[in-house]
Amino acid sequence: MNHIKLLFFATIRDRAGTKSMEMDIPADMTILQLKEKLGIDHPNLKESMKSVLVTINREYAFDEAVVPSNAEIALFPPVSGG
Amino acid sequence: MQTSNFPTIYSITESEIDLNDLLAKITLTSTGAAAIFTGMVRGVTSRGEAHETEYLEYESYIPMAEAKMKQVADEIREKWPIVEGIAIVQRIGKLYPKTPTVLIACTAAHRNTGVFDAARYGIDRLKEIVPVWKKEVGPDGQEWVEGDYIPKPGE
Numbered sequence: 001m002n003h004i005k006l007l008f009f010a011t012i013r014d015r016a017g018t019k020s021m022e023m024d025i026p027a028d029m030t031i032l033q034l035k036e037k038l039g040i041d042h043p044n045l046k047e048s049m050k051s052v053l054v055t056i057n058r059e060y061a062f063d064e065a066v067v068p069s070n071a072e073i074a075l076f077p078p079v080s081g082g
Numbered sequence: 083m084q085t086s087n088f089p090t091i092y093s094i095t096e097s098e099i100d101l102n103d104l105l106a107k108i109t110l111t112s113t114g115a116a117a118i119f120t121g122m123v124r125g126v127t128s129r130g131e132a133h134e135t136e137y138l139e140y141e142s143y144i145p146m147a148e149a150k151m152k153q154v155a156d157e158i159r160e161k162w163p164i165v166e167g168i169a170i171v172q173r174i175g176k177l178y179p180k181t182p183t184v185l186i187a188c189t190a191a192h193r194n195t196g197v198f199d200a201a202r203y204g205i206d207r208l209k210e211i212v213p214v215w216k217k218e219v220g221p222d223g224q225e226w227v228e229g230d231y232i233p234k235p236g237e
Contacts (some may be wrong), residue, residue, distance in 0.1 A: 009143055010215035011226045053233065055213075058146035060233040074143055074213070078229035081140070081147075081172055081214025082121050082184050082205065 002027050002069040006038075009076035012052060015044045025067060031056075032063035034073070053078060088159075091169040092151035094144045094214070099171055099182045108167025108189045115193040117201040119186045125179030136219050138227075140174035140183065143213040147172065150212045154204055162200040164190050170204060172214055184208065211237055 001024040008016045025034065031054050039046035054061050055074045067073065089108050105116060123138050151170045158165055167189040177183055186204035190197040208214075210231040217226050 007143065009141060009213065010217070011228070014226075055143075055146060058143075058149055060211075060235070060237055062235060074146065076143065076213060077215065077226070078231055079209070079211065079213050080216050080227040080229045081142070081212050082209045 001025065002029070002067060002071070004067060004069075004071045004073055007072065007074040009074065010080075011077050012045070012048055012075050015048055016042060017044070027069070029067050030063065031061055031065050031067065034067055035063075038075075048075075048077075051078075052076065088165075089167045090152070090155045091167075091171070092148055092155055093170075094142045094147050094151075094172050094174055096173065096175045099173055099185050101182075101185065101187075104169040104171065104185065104187060105189075108169050108187060110166050110189070112191055113166050113189045114191050115195070115197055116187055116189045117193075117197045119184075119201050119205045120182045121184045121205070122182045123177050123179045133222070134220050135179060136221065137176055137178045138183070139176050139217045139219065140172075141215055141217075142172065142174050147212050147214055151208065154207045154212065157207065158188065158200050158204055161203065162188075162190075162196045164195040165197060165200050166190055168200075168204070170208065172208070172212065174214065 005022050007020050035049040039049045052075050056071050155168045165188045169187045171185045173183050186201050188197050188200040
């Protein structure tokens, strides 16, 4: 199992009801599988997982990427700074 | 050209954006021009769906945002090697109409060097890849503003 930290921002944080959480996941889990798991564990997030952006250790990551151990994963909507 | 001596400033801040201070920091003895873009909270919007804004509440994934601002500055230097100083600052927190929220400034020896384009690229790119979000609060309630850019691998 891999231990990871999750961070949520903006709409995703509102729907998750928390800024962050820690969890243990299988060592070969991909971003796509992680999103599916979050949608099942937290039904409020299910709809958001279709369009969410994901980062691994502060770099944008995509569905097929495998989540490394001790990763800092962030989930958020498309950015709207400026 | 001693690129390594060229100042690059990038930060997420809760403090007021001080244009004069930033400009002084990116002005070298060889500098003769600065292109500055700043955005502010618009209280009354008429383009598109007309509405009023009481305030915007900004939040950021700060360590990643500052890393991505540095990446934007690196991209500017790659495309416009004539650019001397670069400042990229995003203010976060609760910000009211007329308040500056973001500033991108690029300096160069002369104005006809692409320095205007460099500053424009900076703000466009910030709005694509720097993780900052704003919630708009108005008389009819509040709503997160969502962008539409999906970063590609390597961004």
